[in-house]
Amino acid sequence: MKLLLLGWSHRASAAASREALAAVPVERVLAELKSRGVAEAVVLSTCNRFELYAASTPDAPPARESLLNALSELAGADVRADAEAREDAAAVAHLFGVSSGMDSLVVGETEILGQLKTSYEAAKAAGMTGKRLNVLFQRALYVGKRVRSETGIASGASSVPSVAVQLAESIFGRLEGKSALILGAGAMAELAVKHLVARGTARITVANRTWERAYALAARFHGEAVRWDAAAEALVDADVVIASTGAPSAVVTRAMVAAALRRRGGRSLFFIDIAMPRDVEESVHELDGVYLYRLEDLESIVAKNMSERAGAIAAARAIVQAKAAEFDAWARSLSSGRELSLRHAPRSIQS
Amino acid sequence: MIAQSALSWSAFALYTAAAFAALGYLFSKDARVSRAMLVLLTLGVVLHAAAVAVHAAAFWAYPENRWFLPLNNFYGALSYMAFALAAAFLIVEARNRLGILGAFVLPGAALALGAAVILADPQVQPLETPLRSYWLNLHPVLLMTAYAAFANAAGVAVALLIQERQIKSRKPTELCYRLPSLDELGGLNAKIVASAYPFLLAGLVMGFVWAYRDWGRVWTADPKLTLSVLTAAVYGMFLWQHYAGGRRGRRTVYVSLAGFASVLVTFFGAELLSGRHSYLGGGR
Numbered sequence: 001m002k003l004l005l006l007g008w009s010h011r012a013s014a015a016a017s018r019e020a021l022a023a024v025p026v027e028r029v030l031a032e033l034k035s036r037g038v039a040e041a042v043v044l045s046t047c048n049r050f051e052l053y054a055a056s057t058p059d060a061p062p063a064r065e066s067l068l069n070a071l072s073e074l075a076g077a078d079v080r081a082d083a084e085a086r087e088d089a090a091a092v093a094h095l096f097g098v099s100s101g102m103d104s105l106v107v108g109e110t111e112i113l114g115q116l117k118t119s120y121e122a123a124k125a126a127g128m129t130g131k132r133l134n135v136l137f138q139r140a141l142y143v144g145k146r147v148r149s150e151t152g153i154a155s156g157a158s159s160v161p162s163v164a165v166q167l168a169e170s171i172f173g174r175l176e177g178k179s180a181l182i183l184g185a186g187a188m189a190e191l192a193v194k195h196l197v198a199r200g201t202a203r204i205t206v207a208n209r210t211w212e213r214a215y216a217l218a219a220r221f222h223g224e225a226v227r228w229d230a231a232a233e234a235l236v237d238a239d240v241v242i243a244s245t246g247a248p249s250a251v252v253t254r255a256m257v258a259a260a261l262r263r264r265g266g267r268s269l270f271f272i273d274i275a276m277p278r279d280v281e282e283s284v285h286e287l288d289g290v291y292l293y294r295l296e297d298l299e300s301i302v303a304k305n306m307s308e309r310a311g312a313i314a315a316a317r318a319i320v321q322a323k324a325a326e327f328d329a330w331a332r333s334l335s336s337g338r339e340l341s342l343r344h345a346p347r348s349i350q351s
Numbered sequence: 352m353i354a355q356s357a358l359s360w361s362a363f364a365l366y367t368a369a370a371f372a373a374l375g376y377l378f379s380k381d382a383r384v385s386r387a388m389l390v391l392l393t394l395g396v397v398l399h400a401a402a403v404a405v406h407a408a409a410f411w412a413y414p415e416n417r418w419f420l421p422l423n424n425f426y427g428a429l430s431y432m433a434f435a436l437a438a439a440f441l442i443v444e445a446r447n448r449l450g451i452l453g454a455f456v457l458p459g460a461a462l463a464l465g466a467a468v469i470l471a472d473p474q475v476q477p478l479e480t481p482l483r484s485y486w487l488n489l490h491p492v493l494l495m496t497a498y499a500a501f502a503n504a505a506g507v508a509v510a511l512l513i514q515e516r517q518i519k520s521r522k523p524t525e526l527c528y529r530l531p532s533l534d535e536l537g538g539l540n541a542k543i544v545a546s547a548y549p550f551l552l553a554g555l556v557m558g559f560v561w562a563y564r565d566w567g568r569v570w571t572a573d574p575k576l577t578l579s580v581l582t583a584a585v586y587g588m589f590l591w592q593h594y595a596g597g598r599r600g601r602r603t604v605y606v607s608l609a610g611f612a613s614v615l616v617t618f619f620g621a622e623l624l625s626g627r628h629s630y631l632g633g634g635r
Contacts, residue, residue: 024505155380155525170518173532265597268533285519289600297521304522 003055003136003331005091005229006067007084010105017079021050024296026119030126036070039227040133042123044183046103053095055132088331092136092316093324099144099296100316101153107309108154113144132331135342143323143347144317150319156305163305164272167293168240171268179203181238182223183231183252184245185213188274191222192242197221205238209229209245235269236259243279247295252280257287272298355409358402358561359430359468365395365462366437373388373453379614385450396437397598399464402429405564409589410474410475415483420549422491426471428618431492433464451529455506463502486561493554494579497613500547501586504540506612508604515601537600541593543587544607549585578617584608 008014008021018041026043033041033054040055054067068080086094094103099116120137128139130206148154157163172178178201182189185208193204204223206215207230218225226234235241235257245251253338257269269294273280278294285292326342333340410421421427437460442452456538467473478487510530517527530536559569570576589606592598599610 066506156528167518167523168531170514170523170530171528173535248412266599266603268600288602293519293521301523 003053003088003132004055004064004067005050005084005086005094006064006071007086007094008079008082009051009084009103011103014079014082014192015277017077017082018050019077020075020077021045021071021079022047025104027126028120029071030128031072032070032074033067034126034128038067038128040130041128042119042133042137044116044119044240046112049098051061051098052092053125053136054132055130072274074120083149089324089328092327092331094347095136095140096143096320096324096327097317099140100147100314101317102147103143106158107306107313108148109158110148110154114139116144117141122234122317124335132334133135135330136327137261139323139327139342143320146323147316147319152346153306153309153316155312156301159303159304160274160302161293163298163301164192164242164293165195165199167291169199171291172239174200176200177202177204178239179237180240180242181231181234182206182217183241183243183279184208184211184219184242184247184275185210186244186246189242189244190217192272192274193217193221194238201240203237205234207234232256236263238269239267240253240272241280242274244274246275247279248277250278251282254281254287257290258286261287261331275297289305297315355402355405355473356468358398358405359464359473362399363396363461363464363468365378365391365398366433366457366464369395370457370552373415373450373457377451377454377529380525380529385453386413386451386456388564389444389448390520390612392437392453393433394440396434397428399434399437403434404431405433406473406475407571415477415478416439416475419478419487419512419522421475422494422535423478423487424471426467426473428491429463429467429471432499432502433460433467435496436460436502439499439503443539449539451531452507452510455510456503459502459506481565483560484565486557490554490557493550493557495551496553497606498618501611501614502544504543504547504563505608507536507540507607508542508611511604512601515604520612520635533600537593537628538605540604540607541590544610545590545594548583548586549588551586553581555579564594578613578620582613585613 008018010018016209022045029043029045029052030041038054038056042053044051044053052067052071066194068083072079097103099113101110101112101288104112105304109132116137119131120133120141124131127187149260155192168175168178170175175196180193180201180203181195182204193201197204202216204221206214206218206223208217208225209228211227216225231251235252241252243252246262252271259336261269264294266289268289268291271284271290274295276295280292282292284290310312330342369388372384372391376384376388406427407421410416410427422431438457440453440456440460444453456595511533514527514530514533514536517530518521518533531539558579563569578626586608588609589603592603592606
């Protein structure tokens with residue numbers, strides 16, 4: 001088999017070409033390539049990369065120039081100069097690296113698996129995949145999952161809101177039926193609420209100095225807006241409190257929290273303070289069953305997670321290389337007439 | 352005798368290996384380690400059951416022992432508790448899939464059986480006359496079942512304290528995301544104590560009834576008795592705080608751990624002081 005990869009990634013200085021290519025619907029690219037006689041092709045188009053995988057038999061290799069010309073025509077721009085080209089084993093290793101998240105901006109992110117799957121399914125629906133690309137892409141998805149489960153490349157949350165949600169789950173378990181109190185109606189707070197709601201947090205209460213903004217934010221999450229002076233009372237019912245007001249000094253004092261604690265029946269209380277200057281007095285963290293995380297605490301957890309992910313890249317690369325070599329041997333065996341078997345097991349090459 | 356010794360030593364080895372696998376799983380993410388723990392533990396429980404059967408057969412070979420359970424000595428008691436502990440963990444694991452808690456529970460099972468095989472004398476003898484009573488089948492069995500459950504709860508409580516410290520530190524490690532949440536651990540701790548508590552009370556009441564039948568009075572100045580009542584009081588306080596007072600968190604967990612400390616003193620310590628409960632004299 002001959003496999004050719006043409007790629008415009010977030011690494012190469014190919015932003016202009018990438019944007020031009022990303023504007024073309026994948027279906028149109030596939031249809032155009034088909035009409036030009038390309039037998040097998042998968043197009044991966046995301047915000048960070050545009051990649052074309054084309055396969056053919058060894059006697060009729062995909063013509064790089066004609067593919068580049070076709071893509072340039074589609075994009076309405078000359079994309080030929082800044083394309084990265086890879087062939088065969090190198091292309092397979094690259095694809096497996098992509099599916100493993102090694103090549104992503106946020107190392108180890110899992111969104112790329114879904115994007116790969118969609119790309120592959122689009123190509124399949126267009127009748128552009130044969131045995132080789134079918135096996136290659138199913139293999140890529142499998143390697144991506146396996147690398148994530150066997151190495152630390154996807155360990156730990158990679159953003160401040162997802163770290164906050166993870167901590168909330170370490171305190172409360174499932175977040176279904178929990179309630180969140182939002183102090184201040186800023187954009188950062190909204191992002192955090194979105195994450196909590198996605199995990200099932202049921203009741204959202206918003207308190208803000210400007211009633212209209214509190215009301216607007218609460219309405220977006222089917223929550224309830226309360227007057228600013230009712231915030232202390234709202235502490236009694238809340239499980240998670242997200243504070244992001246622009247107040248010049250702390251709006252949640254130790255005395256307020258201690259008073260609320262007496263009426264909470266021992267339930268834990270989780271404060272996320274993303275305001276600057278701070279909204280919640282630091283000494284609140286000393287109270288039993290109260291956990292106060294400030295923005296920099298969450299940020300340093302993210303930083304630690306990301307450096308752990310980066311440390312796992314070598315191990316991920318070893319798996320990717322081994323799996324790519326395995327696939328390459330299988331692909332070669334197709335044309336020799338004695339097909340090797342390729343299984344999703346640890347030792348997958350048997351002759 | 353040799354068969355019993357071989358079986359219980361093998362079970363001890365398997366429990367120990369399972370405990371190490373559980374500790375290993377705590378610090379590695381490898382699900383295979385967790386599966387290995389379950390296999391080792393299940394094998395251990397099977398061999399242990401066989402050892403108990405051999406022990407019982409030898410015990411029942413004395414006609415006067417025929418109708419009683421072989422729990423009259425240190426060996427029988429410890430062996431039963433280790434068995435109950437391991438079996439209770441398997442049940443909790445099957446229902447809640449919290450394999451990670453093995454690290455906090457299985458060392459207890461291994462220690463209990465280890466104490467039985469290393470320190471206690473498995474020799475069986477005809478029961479002394481006062482012990483030939485049906486109450487022997489009830490009073491110690493109920494109490495030891497409760498103790499094994501309390502040991503499970505104590506493991507959960509330790510996990511809870513570790514998790515609490517993780518979150519309070521603001522620098523949670525991988526462990527934080529792998530342990531169950533504070534709420535789950537707190538709920539599980541209370542649930543186990545609550546389900547074992549009736550056994551503890553029933554066991555105590557049986558003891559009182561037995562004492563009244565044999566000696567004509569309920570209360571004797573026996574350290575083991577006093578400590579058992581203390582245990583019941585401490586766990587009672589914990590349950591009251593949790594369910595009636597709605598209290599959660601670190602402080603109430605300390606109360607449940609104090610209850611378990613009292614169990615340990617009752618079971619091991621009182622031997623040094625107690626006359627009536629000196630059946631544990633089987634130590635070497």
